[in-house]
Ligand SMILES: [Zn+2]
């Protein structure tokens with residue numbers, strides 16, 4: 246089992262870790278936690294801890310989408326440098342969350358430009374100020390509003406913003422020729438999502454955003470998402486994006502029906518499955534329940 250899922254699935258506290266035998270702990274910590282899967286000759290997926298990294302080794306330089314955390318970003322950089330001596334041309338952040346941008350700092354002095362949606366930069370700055378981690382950030386030097394693109398030799402990279410979703414600054418990052426889109430945390434594959442209302446997330450808007458995006462891309466587009474449940478892949482197809490959209494619709498429908506029936510907040514939070522989307526199971530259902538309850542109360 247990967248270290249990441251081990252930690253997440255068992256919700257081990259430091260105290261519990263201390264109870265593990267020394268040998269168990271040693272093998273657990275020595276587990277090489279990262280994995281690279283090439284999707285084409287030049288485009289690959291790196292997973293370790295935090296949101297999925299996508300990279301493209303271009304003829305003129307390497308493009309990296311998202312950066313996880315400093316330690317895992319370093320692993321990713323080292324692995325890429327085993328494959329190419331070309332410089333890092335561009336780092337893209339799908340959105341500001343720490344599991345996608347904390348590793349930016351590992352690219353300081355290595356990468357030419359960092360690009361993200363304008364709200365992603367605003368959110369990253371606000372969180373860093375709040376947490377007093379400004380010195381640990383590498384911020385985007387390039388931001389955009391609705392679309393941004395750049396030509397790479399033999400490939401074109403297009404960033405699009407279709408509206409609020411997981412936050413108010415999530416980009417769809419499309420390698421046009423390869424027809425691969427990194428959707429960041431706009432899709433959680435069979436895992437209950439984080440819905441960051443403090444950063445402008447909105448479930449109703451999220452549904453529209455996914456509709457706009459899936460009609461913009463083709464039926465054969467390969468999507469890469471930030472997180473998947475154990476046993477599910479972060480590399481997905483249109484059907485998986487649509488099923489996640491269905492999950493969000495079912496979440497809102499269930500919430501409004503529960504409110505209409507006069508269900509108490511306490512009883513609502515005892516929900517273990519979103520009706521209509523039983524494939525989303527396991528830990529974390531309190532996150533969407535809380536977000537949906539708050540959003541429906543705001544709508545009223
Ligand atoms: Zn994430």
Ligand SMILES: [Zn+2]
Pocket residue numbers: 340342411430439
């Ligand atoms: Zn996120």
